[in-house]
Amino acid sequence: MLEAIGCIVRRDLLLALRRRSDAATALLFFVIVASLFPLGVGAEPNLLRSIAPGVIWVAALLSSMLSLARLFAADHADGTLEQILLGAAPLGAVAAAKTFAHWLISGFPMVLIAPLLALQYDLAPSLYGVLALSLLLGTPVLSLIGAIGAALTLGLRGGGVLLSLLVLPLYVPVLIMGAGSVEMASAGLGGQGLLLLLGALLVAAAALAPWGIAAALRISTE
Amino acid sequence: MLEAASIDCERGGRVLFRGLSFGLRPGELLRIAGANGQGKTSLLRILCGLLTPAAGEVRWDGERISSLREEYSRRLVYIGHAPGVKDELSAAENLSITCTLAGMPAPASSIAQALERFGIPAATFLKRLSQGQRRRAALARLALSESIPLWLLDEPLAALDAAAASLMESLISGQVARGGMVVYTTHQETHVGGRILDLDARHA
Numbered sequence: 460m461l462e463a464i465g466c467i468v469r470r471d472l473l474l475a476l477r478r479r480s481d482a483a484t485a486l487l488f489f490v491i492v493a494s495l496f497p498l499g500v501g502a503e504p505n506l507l508r509s510i511a512p513g514v515i516w517v518a519a520l521l522s523s524m525l526s527l528a529r530l531f532a533a534d535h536a537d538g539t540l541e542q543i544l545l546g547a548a549p550l551g552a553v554a555a556a557k558t559f560a561h562w563l564i565s566g567f568p569m570v571l572i573a574p575l576l577a578l579q580y581d582l583a584p585s586l587y588g589v590l591a592l593s594l595l596l597g598t599p600v601l602s603l604i605g606a607i608g609a610a611l612t613l614g615l616r617g618g619g620v621l622l623s624l625l626v627l628p629l630y631v632p633v634l635i636m637g638a639g640s641v642e643m644a645s646a647g648l649g650g651q652g653l654l655l656l657l658g659a660l661l662v663a664a665a666a667l668a669p670w671g672i673a674a675a676l677r678i679s680t681e
Numbered sequence: 682m683l684e685a686a687s688i689d690c691e692r693g694g695r696v697l698f699r700g701l702s703f704g705l706r707p708g709e710l711l712r713i714a715g716a717n718g719q720g721k722t723s724l725l726r727i728l729c730g731l732l733t734p735a736a737g738e739v740r741w742d743g744e745r746i747s748s749l750r751e752e753y754s755r756r757l758v759y760i761g762h763a764p765g766v767k768d769e770l771s772a773a774e775n776l777s778i779t780c781t782l783a784g785m786p787a788p789a790s791s792i793a794q795a796l797e798r799f800g801i802p803a804a805t806f807l808k809r810l811s812q813g814q815r816r817r818a819a820l821a822r823l824a825l826s827e828s829i830p831l832w833l834l835d836e837p838l839a840a841l842d843a844a845a846a847s848l849m850e851s852l853i854s855g856q857v858a859r860g861g862m863v864v865y866t867t868h869q870e871t872h873v874g875g876r877i878l879d880l881d882a883r884h885a
Contacts, residue, residue, distance in 0.1 A: 462781055462784075462786060463781065463782055463784070466778055466781040466782060467782070470767075470770075470778050473769075473770070473774070474767065474769050474770070477769040477770075478769055536763075537763055537764070537765065537766065537767060537768070538761055538762070538763025538764055538765035538766075539765050539766070539767060541731060541759070541761055541763070541765060542759075542765045542779055542782060542783075543782060544731060544754075545729060545730070545731070545754040545757070545759055545783075546751070546754065546782040546783060546784070547751055547754065547755045547782070547783055547784025547785075548751065548782070548784070549750075549751055550751075553782075680731060681731070681732050681733065
């Protein structure tokens with residue numbers, strides 16, 4: 460089973476490396492959306508400081524949506540998904556591996572680049588750590604929940620829009636806790652409480668979502 | 682042994698076949714015949730567990746395949762319509778990944794050997810190959826699947842040239858001679874033969 464998990468992660472990373480534009484698009488989208496707000500709302504430092512966590516988190520949410528549509532679509536089109544479904548390892552484990560690879564490609568770069576984007580909002584340097592940590596805990600949850608939606612909408616016409624309608628409402632708790640933890644930390648209340656909740660959400664999603672993804676894949680490939 | 686017990690298949694509200702039953706013992710070869718749209722591919726997908734039949738069940742050694750899941754998929758190779766290979770990977774990478782996922786990782790030397798038998802250069806990226814060559818790169822997996830009892834092949838001879846087709850035929854005969862089972866569909870003339878399950882006749 461571990462062999463299959465390692466194989467899937469390596470395969471998806473290799474594919475992303477050979478097709479860099481896909482991963483780069485989602486990351487650039489994140490950077491651009493987060494950079495448009497300071498230009499749009501003006502250079503009022505207090506306003507920017509207060510909207511920073513929310514805006515960066517919403518941008519991360521949208522960027523994660525953007526890359527999700529492709530999570531299973533390419534494998535579905537060339538028939539490799541069928542071979543994955545007929546693999547020797549439990550489908551849940553393989554689904555978890557695919558989602559982890561997706562997060563490494565699309566979520567993790569956002570964690571790294573978010574503090575840089577926070578500069579544009581004049582966010583206090585002491586909050587960079589909380590922002591990055593909230594994204595580190597939150598973006599895998601986005602990938603896990605989103606992967607269920609991506610598996611369900613596989614092969615549907617207009618699946619991308621349907622995927623957003625299906626998944627974005629489910630992202631709300633992650634958004635509230637993620638952005639909230641940074642806001643609480645900036646108000647001096649300490650963001651640990653919400654970060655811990657976010658961590659708990661991650662553990663729950665990591666335990667349950669893979670089986671949901673597996674079931675959804677079986678339904679949509681019939 | 683593989684058993685299909687009165688399976689029904691419906692696709693998009695249309696009944697493709699009803700009450701289909703047959704058994705396949707080790708060393709048997711079954712050819713599914715029928716015109717386009719009669720449900721040959723659907724039947725193969727039901728047999729490998731990708732598709733749930735509308736009624737009835739498929740059993741492997743007396744147990745339902747839906748409860749065996751991976752236990753069953755480990756015992757079969759399914760080659761479908763789509764070649765199941767990645768354009769961005771080389772032929773060797775593709776084959777090595779497919780084998781690892783199927784639970785029988787193969788050393789680089791035997792992968793190179795299998796590809797050579799099918800005349801595919803191991804280091805070439807699949808996007809540089811023609812449709813027929815891609816198909817061969819996918820079928821090369823069969824050369825490494827001799828220990829797997831059940832082969833389900835959807836149009837294995839399609840898009841192949843004469844040399845590759847005769848290699849495929851010898852692989853299929855070899856599998857049957859070893860006591861393996863093969864279920865396949867084809868529209869090509871072939872010498873492999875085997876028992877015929879005609880889906881057209883069931884409709885008439």
